[in-house]
Amino acid sequence: MSILMELFFTFVKIGLFTFGGGYAMISMIENNCVEKKAWITHDEMMDVTVIAESTPGPIAINCATFTGYKKAGFLGALAATLGVVVPSFIVIFLISMFLDNFLEITIVANAFKGIKVGVGLLILDAAITMINKMQKKKLSRLIMICSCVTMLCINAFAWNFSSISLMIIAAIISLLVFVLRGTQEQKGGAKK
Amino acid sequence: MIYIELFLGFLKVGCFAFGGAYGAIPLIRDVVLTYGWIDEEMLTYMIAVSESTPGSIMVNLATYIGSNQAGFLGAVIATLAVATPSFLIVLLITTLLQNVLKNRYAQAILRGLKPCVIGIVLATGIYMVVSNCVGAISDVKLSVQAITITAVLILLMIGYKHIAKKKLSPIILIVLSAVAGMVVYGV
Numbered sequence: 202m203s204i205l206m207e208l209f210f211t212f213v214k215i216g217l218f219t220f221g222g223g224y225a226m227i228s229m230i231e232n233n234c235v236e237k238k239a240w241i242t243h244d245e246m247m248d249v250t251v252i253a254e255s256t257p258g259p260i261a262i263n264c265a266t267f268t269g270y271k272k273a274g275f276l277g278a279l280a281a282t283l284g285v286v287v288p289s290f291i292v293i294f295l296i297s298m299f300l301d302n303f304l305e306i307t308i309v310a311n312a313f314k315g316i317k318v319g320v321g322l323l324i325l326d327a328a329i330t331m332i333n334k335m336q337k338k339k340l341s342r343l344i345m346i347c348s349c350v351t352m353l354c355i356n357a358f359a360w361n362f363s364s365i366s367l368m369i370i371a372a373i374i375s376l377l378v379f380v381l382r383g384t385q386e387q388k389g390g391a392k393k
Numbered sequence: 394m395i396y397i398e399l400f401l402g403f404l405k406v407g408c409f410a411f412g413g414a415y416g417a418i419p420l421i422r423d424v425v426l427t428y429g430w431i432d433e434e435m436l437t438y439m440i441a442v443s444e445s446t447p448g449s450i451m452v453n454l455a456t457y458i459g460s461n462q463a464g465f466l467g468a469v470i471a472t473l474a475v476a477t478p479s480f481l482i483v484l485l486i487t488t489l490l491q492n493v494l495k496n497r498y499a500q501a502i503l504r505g506l507k508p509c510v511i512g513i514v515l516a517t518g519i520y521m522v523v524s525n526c527v528g529a530i531s532d533v534k535l536s537v538q539a540i541t542i543t544a545v546l547i548l549l550m551i552g553y554k555h556i557a558k559k560k561l562s563p564i565i566l567i568v569l570s571a572v573a574g575m576v577v578y579g580v
Contacts, residue, residue, distance in 0.1 A: 216448050220564060226449070252486055255494050255503055257410045258479025259417075259449035266483040275484070282480055286472060289448020290456050294468050296442060297460040304438070308575055315574015316441040317434070318525050318542045319567050323444070325518030326550065326560070327415035331511045341508040348512030349519075352419070356520040357530050364423050364513050365409050368506055375505020376498065 204273050205280045211238065212265050212284030219261070226261045226285075227253075230268065240272045261285050340378060344371050395463045396470050402428055403455050403474035410475075412510040414450035419517040421454050430462050437521070441567050451475055542573045 211233055219226040227250060234240045241249075245267075253263035262282055269281030304310055335341055348367055355362050402424045410417035418440060425436055436454075443453035452472055459471025486493060493499055526543055528534035549569060553561045561569075 218447060220445065220447055249483075252483060252494065254413075255411075256479060256482045256486070258407050258482065259410070259451045259476065260413055261449040261452070262476050262479045263483050266480050267487060270484060270487055278480070278484060282476065286448070286452055286476060289446060289453050290468070290472055292446050292448070293443070293453045293456040294460050294465070296446070297457045297468070300438075300442070308579065311578035312571035312574045313438050313441075314538070314578050315542050315570040315572070316567055317437045318522075318539055318574070319546060319570025320437050320440050320444075321518060321521030321525055322543065322546055322550065322570075323563055323566060324415055324418060324440075324514060325522055328511060328515035328518045330560075331412065331415070331514060335508060335511055336504070338504075341504065344505055345508035345512040345515070348509040349516045350512075352513045352516030353520060356516065363427070364419050365405065367513065368409060368411070368509050371505040371509030372502045373505070376501045379498070379501035379504075 205276055207238075208240075208269050208272060208277050209280040209284040212269075212281045213288055215265075216261070216285040217288040227264065230264050234268050241268055245271065340375065344375065396467065398428055399459050399462060399467055399471045400474045402430075403459075403471045404478065406451065406455070407475040407478035410451060411506050412514070415514050416510045417451045417454075419513045421451070422517065425458060430458055444563050445567055538577045541577055542570065545573055546570055 215226060215229045215233060219229050227246075231243075231246055235243055235246050249264055249267040252267065253260040256263060262285065265281040265285040266278045269277035269279065271277075273280070304313060332345070335345065348371060351362075351367060352364065354360055355364075355367075406417060406420050406424055410420055422433075422436060425431060426433065431439075439454055439457050440450070443450045443457070446453060452475060455471040455475040456468045460468035463470075494503075522543060525539045526536060528536070546566065546569065550561050550566065
């Protein structure tokens with residue numbers, strides 16, 4: 202089997218058997234691509250985890266692209282990325298054709314009303330986990346609290362302000378603080 | 394045209410979705426509600442479906458919304474759009490810009506982005522839980538059923554964590570909340 206096919210089908214398998222998104226996938230990739238196939242080294246896997254955390258987009262895509270590229274260049278990256286996307290694409294596409302009819306059944310509709318509550322709690326729980334892992338720095342905390350309050354207002358009062366603008370502002374503030382601290386230190390001013 | 398809208402909308406999501414699936418949910422919510430593709434209720438249902446089916450949550454949501462708005466081609470376009478930015482960025486980083494993430498200025502930007510994303514996710518979680526229970530500010534409507542389910546689920550989550558010393562898996566939580574919904578709204 203050519204390496205491209207092998208990459209594609211390995212990532213189809215990874216895409217098919219990981220539930221719950223990105224982080225679950227990292228251990229599957231580690232198991233398949235590092236231990237079984239030795240396509241990438243353990244250190245490279247650590248690198249890609251860092252890249253995945255610092256770049257936008259689905260973690261699964263980041264990992265697949267990286268592994269595919271290391272093993273077989275651009276086409277490898279393409280094969281692995283397509284592989285990881287195809288299973289969920291098919292599953293969700295099938296669901297999307299039936300979901301509306303399915304929701305008309307009373308007991309299913311009731312179940313989904315419960316699920317709606319569950320999803321809210323799930324997101325809240327994810328946020329709490331993220332806060333616990335966050336750097337315990339004053340600026341980080343301040344940015345976190347300010348964006349949380351602003352976002353709550355955006356939601357509650359339907360302010361016309363996007364979360365992307367909020368992220369850009371936070372990035373600029375953090376960059377400015379970094380640059381200002383740098384110039385202060387050069388003058389021998391603030392000790393930080 | 395819907396195809397172009399889908400492409401641009403999900404390209405935006407792909408470019409700014411820092412912090413994994415939950416970091417992306419507020420962003421997708423933003424884009425989806427702005428374009429008016431599906432309503433909040435349906436989006437919440439789809440988050441649960443995406444969490445309980447294999448694959449990346451972001452990709453799943455893109456596929457669903459694309460399919461819902463413009464059939465098979467819509468699904469393909471939305472999925473490609475959400476995947477393209479991270480595909481290109483990883484290629485760029487592994488080939489040309491191997492040290493870009495170690496750059497001090499890039500680090501400073503990330504130090505601002507990450508807590509901001511966490512704040513946004515926290516706000517989205519709080520808003521969803523509160524609005525489920527008491528409705529929106531413009532339309533206050535206490536829901537005894539939702540409050541009951543919220544209380545039961547929180548107790549289960551905390552109880553499980555104390556006894557099993559680990560977190561309840563998201564899929565189990567969704568199953569439990571479905572059962573709670575059937576019971577509470579059924580009687």
